[in-house]
Amino acid sequence: MKSKHRLGVVLAELIGGIVIFGLTLPGTVQGATFPEKGRPITVIMPSPAGGSSDTSTRLLLPLLEKELGTPVQIINKPGAGLQLGTTEIVRSRPDGYTLGYVVLPTVVTTYLDPNRQAIFSRKSFELLALLDNDPGIIAVKGNSPFKTLKDVIDAAKANPGKIRTTTSGIMSDDHIAAMETERVAGVKFSIVHFDGAVPGRNAVLGGHVEVYYGNVADVFALTGAGEIR
Numbered sequence: 001m002k003s004k005h006r007l008g009v010v011l012a013e014l015i016g017g018i019v020i021f022g023l024t025l026p027g028t029v030q031g032a033t034f035p036e037k038g039r040p041i042t043v044i045m046p047s048p049a050g051g052s053s054d055t056s057t058r059l060l061l062p063l064l065e066k067e068l069g070t071p072v073q074i075i076n077k078p079g080a081g082l083q084l085g086t087t088e089i090v091r092s093r094p095d096g097y098t099l100g101y102v103v104l105p106t107v108v109t110t111y112l113d114p115n116r117q118a119i120f121s122r123k124s125f126e127l128l129a130l131l132d133n134d135p136g137i138i139a140v141k142g143n144s145p146f147k148t149l150k151d152v153i154d155a156a157k158a159n160p161g162k163i164r165t166t167t168s169g170i171m172s173d174d175h176i177a178a179m180e181t182e183r184v185a186g187v188k189f190s191i192v193h194f195d196g197a198v199p200g201r202n203a204v205l206g207g208h209v210e211v212y213y214g215n216v217a218d219v220f221a222l223t224g225a226g227e228i229r
Helices: 052-068 083-091 106-112 149-158 173-185 197-205 216-224
Strands: 003-012 041-045 072-076 098-104 125-127 132-140 164-167 190-193 211-215
Touching (some): 041 052, 041 083, 052 072, 052 216, 083 098, 098 106, 132 149, 132 216, 149 173, 164 173, 164 197, 173 190, 197 211
Parallel strands (some): 041 098, 164 190, 164 211
Antiparallel strands (some): 003 132, 132 211
16 A cells, blocks of 8 residues: 655745744744734645645644634645646745645655756755655545456456556656556556546546546545445
8 A cells, every 4th residue: 555645834945943833933034023923824735625635734724823823824736746836835935934735755756857857856845744644545436347456457457558547646656556556467557647636536436537546535535425435
């Protein structure tokens, strides 16, 4: 089972020293109190609204607002397999009022791929907290003829390149898991990349893709209703 380690809440480089349930930001201009009361803090979310990353971060917001004494808001910036929003995090002003959310291993595989031409690297972020650890899953629509992973693999062997699988982006953990399934099982999928987990999940629900590679939190409620299994 794969696992998505979401390094929740990262800051653009040079902020340094902020505590996540924090009190002050060392080295702020002229020793000013951080944060200024009433001045909002923005969290840049590189995933679409409604996904597990977005939802888990929104659950944290009331706690941050209570602890910091100032409004905290999320701005969703999906696109390019999380690269668009991650780039905006890096380009943000390093004043402590812009936080960001990144996903492992996606943020690493993005800057390690020279074709992606990422402007960021490991040194571009100040890591603050591990927000959640969401186990990865392989799922299908509730009425799918596939009952087990063996069924999926057998179908892929019989129909090379025909069984469609989702990912939340190129070289995301879902993409890596799908490729590893191909390697270990000796099969070939038709891998379809989406910008985030929600569009891929919806494609499975709509019958446009046969197999969902994603995480528990993105489909948990739908399993209880029998829409996903």
